[in-house]
Amino acid sequence: MPSVSRFPEPQAVTAPLTEYAVFLVVALQDGPAATDTARTTLADVDALVRSVGFRSLHAGLTCVVGIGSDAWDRFGAPTRPAHLHPFVPIEGYRHDAPRTEGDLLFHIRASRHDMCFELERLILGRLGDAVRVVDDTPGFRYFDARDLLGFVDGTENPVGDELGEAAYIDSEPDFLGGSYVITQRYTHDLSAWSSISTEEQERIIGRTKADDVELDDAVMPTNSHVTLNTVVDEDGNELDIVRFNMAFGSYAAGEVGTYFIGYAKSPETTELMLQRMFVGDPPGNYDRILDFSTATSGCLFFVPSSATLEMLGDLPSAAVASAAPGEVTTSVPAPDLPSDGSLRVGNLRGDHD
Numbered sequence: 001m002p003s004v005s006r007f008p009e010p011q012a013v014t015a016p017l018t019e020y021a022v023f024l025v026v027a028l029q030d031g032p033a034a035t036d037t038a039r040t041t042l043a044d045v046d047a048l049v050r051s052v053g054f055r056s057l058h059a060g061l062t063c064v065v066g067i068g069s070d071a072w073d074r075f076g077a078p079t080r081p082a083h084l085h086p087f088v089p090i091e092g093y094r095h096d097a098p099r100t101e102g103d104l105l106f107h108i109r110a111s112r113h114d115m116c117f118e119l120e121r122l123i124l125g126r127l128g129d130a131v132r133v134v135d136d137t138p139g140f141r142y143f144d145a146r147d148l149l150g151f152v153d154g155t156e157n158p159v160g161d162e163l164g165e166a167a168y169i170d171s172e173p174d175f176l177g178g179s180y181v182i183t184q185r186y187t188h189d190l191s192a193w194s195s196i197s198t199e200e201q202e203r204i205i206g207r208t209k210a211d212d213v214e215l216d217d218a219v220m221p222t223n224s225h226v227t228l229n230t231v232v233d234e235d236g237n238e239l240d241i242v243r244f245n246m247a248f249g250s251y252a253a254g255e256v257g258t259y260f261i262g263y264a265k266s267p268e269t270t271e272l273m274l275q276r277m278f279v280g281d282p283p284g285n286y287d288r289i290l291d292f293s294t295a296t297s298g299c300l301f302f303v304p305s306s307a308t309l310e311m312l313g314d315l316p317s318a319a320v321a322s323a324a325p326g327e328v329t330t331s332v333p334a335p336d337l338p339s340d341g342s343l344r345v346g347n348l349r350g351d352h353d
């Protein structure tokens, strides 16, 4: 496996946990003009992050861009990430994981809300009427990184080298340094949750509430959240994902919850976890977190490396590609792409040094 340090520059997937985040999901409008506006805006997102981020370097502003399966096809790139597909909805034993609309994800993070707010303004301004916003959820960090169920959330995320190894694609030569991300917005029934004892809540999660220690094997239920989300490959190696869940909502509006976001080098790991949570292992032995939490969205995106994201700006214009022979278009003409049909990925493969 190539070492992660030899990958092309990834997006800031593994940036440290921040106090604030915005989860912005948009749908592309029909037509080649919308496709071109989106594609060229994405290629410029790094520059927008610099414009806002430079105004407070300590705020740690980052933005990770994800691209849905249909949008990727509309951009007309010559190659396709192997595991990019629409989110697979799940009809669970008692609770369902729905698929919802979403062509582009902007996962904006910073230690200041105003930085996220400003970057979102610039991104939406550039996208203009090329998109329709389908989800705009501001998230915040709650006390000791707890979710609104009161449990510390994120403890068992991989750290050190294992972080990049879990998050970044290492086996698709054209997309090294990319990632896949699954997002789900969960709303909580906090009055039902607070009506059960702390001990029962701990058995549902699989960790103690006050000091965040994993339950002993002897008392760990087979359907705890921790057990169902501990998955291994055929050789018994544990498979990790990288999570940056955030609390969101408003008591006044009557809706509070957890925004789940999980990055991985292959979506199959997260999909397996979802199967185990919703269907159960064995079927019926499902995750009881779902008795108190309803998934209201579900999307899957490919997260290109920074270099691939920038490269999208150089792809042929969709307006030119869709024009009838002889038809005059006002769009920029298609640039010359290499005759091998590649995304000029030679310099993305990390094999240049």
Ligand code: HEM
Residues within 6 Å of the ligand: 147, 149, 151, 152, 153, 154, 155, 156, 157, 184, 186, 205, 207, 225, 226, 229, 230, 241, 243, 245, 258, 260, 262, 270, 271, 273, 274, 289, 293
């Ligand atoms: C662990 C909360 C959804 C995957 C945890 C923990 C909490 C938690 C409190 C224990 C501390 C930690 O290690 O982070 C929640 C809440 C969710 C949610 C409130 C939504 C309502 C999901 C989903 C997935 C997932 C949808 C995957 C598809 C995991 C994994 C762990 C974990 C992999 C670590 C297991 C381990 O190795 O110990 N979650 N989670 N979670 N969760 Fe979730």
